[in-house]
Amino acid sequence: MRHESEVICQIANWGESERDVIALILTSSRANPHAYVDELSDYDVEVVIHDHSSLGLFDDWLNQFGEIITSFKDENILDKGLKSYTKLVQFEDGLRIDFQIRPITEWLAKNKESLYPPYLDLGYRVLLDKDGFTKDLKPPSYTSYVTKPPTRDEYMAQITSFWWDITYVAKSLKRDELYFAKYMLDHVIRYSFLLKMIEWYIGVRHCWTVNPNKYGRWFKKYIDEETWLEIEHTFAGASIEENWTAMYKTMWLFRRLAKHVGHELGFEYPDDLDMRVTGYVEKLHNA
Numbered sequence: 001m002r003h004e005s006e007v008i009c010q011i012a013n014w015g016e017s018e019r020d021v022i023a024l025i026l027t028s029s030r031a032n033p034h035a036y037v038d039e040l041s042d043y044d045v046e047v048v049i050h051d052h053s054s055l056g057l058f059d060d061w062l063n064q065f066g067e068i069i070t071s072f073k074d075e076n077i078l079d080k081g082l083k084s085y086t087k088l089v090q091f092e093d094g095l096r097i098d099f100q101i102r103p104i105t106e107w108l109a110k111n112k113e114s115l116y117p118p119y120l121d122l123g124y125r126v127l128l129d130k131d132g133f134t135k136d137l138k139p140p141s142y143t144s145y146v147t148k149p150p151t152r153d154e155y156m157a158q159i160t161s162f163w164w165d166i167t168y169v170a171k172s173l174k175r176d177e178l179y180f181a182k183y184m185l186d187h188v189i190r191y192s193f194l195l196k197m198i199e200w201y202i203g204v205r206h207c208w209t210v211n212p213n214k215y216g217r218w219f220k221k222y223i224d225e226e227t228w229l230e231i232e233h234t235f236a237g238a239s240i241e242e243n244w245t246a247m248y249k250t251m252w253l254f255r256r257l258a259k260h261v262g263h264e265l266g267f268e269y270p271d272d273l274d275m276r277v278t279g280y281v282e283k284l285h286n287a
Contacts, residue, residue: 001039001094015128020053022104024127032123034142047101056085056101066091078106118144145211147203155267159258162193163277169247170281173240194254201257204264
């Protein structure tokens with residue numbers, strides 16, 4: 001796979017030779033010194049173009065970056081007949097470049113006060129600026145996506161919702177409705193409730209200074225070995241009984257993390273709610 005410096009030079013040289021390109025800005029993990037980057041990490045590139053440029057309409061220029069094996073493309077209609085374009089491209093040698101193509105008017109209109117889109121706070125690097133319009137961009141703080149502590153109401157809402165929806169898992173397992181049970185356990189419970197509690201747990205352990213990335217991508221890098229093993233045990237296969245076990249493991253882990261977070265933030269955990277729902281679920285399982 002090509003070295004990062006080679007790819008950056010190739011992108012910058014392309015922009016320099018393309019008359020409709022005003023600026024190129026590398027964003028996301030490749031521009032964040034605190035991010036975990038490897039050879040598979042994408043290159044996220046903001047391409048600022050002249051209004052009404054036809055660049056976004058064509059794709060032939062993408063071929064100069066390598067042999068394309070698959071891509072995703074989209075366009076967004078803006079005011080005054082302008083359009084922005086998304087071109088996500090996977091190349092045969094493993095390189096992936098995500099181009100976000102925006103007309104200059106849209107870019108400036110959204111950021112006319114500070115010239116600083118919030119997502120740039122994650123990190124950015126100006127690769128090319130023909131007109132100097134990025135000179136007023138302030139340095140990123142890398143804090144926009146750092147996990148923030150919940151309020152008492154947010155903490156309680158997460159807990160009460162968890163203990164409400166866990167009953168759907170138990171009911172569907174009892175009915176031998178595996179597909180719905182997996183949806184509730186592995187989608188709703190895991191990503192709506194357990195994920196947020198894990199993020200808060202990481203926040204407490206790291207003094208609210210880290211970004212665990214989206215959908216638990218960097219959880220393993222920030223979590224102690226014991227807790228990570230417990231997370232692994234919440235995953236199960238297709239056996240109904242195996243999923244009962246995974247559900248109980250999920251309940252136990254959520255409870256432990258929620259109590260830890262609550263203790264650190266001075267919030268009282270609702271033991272009575274936990275006990276009532278746990279008793280109901282166990283009764284249903286054993287009936």
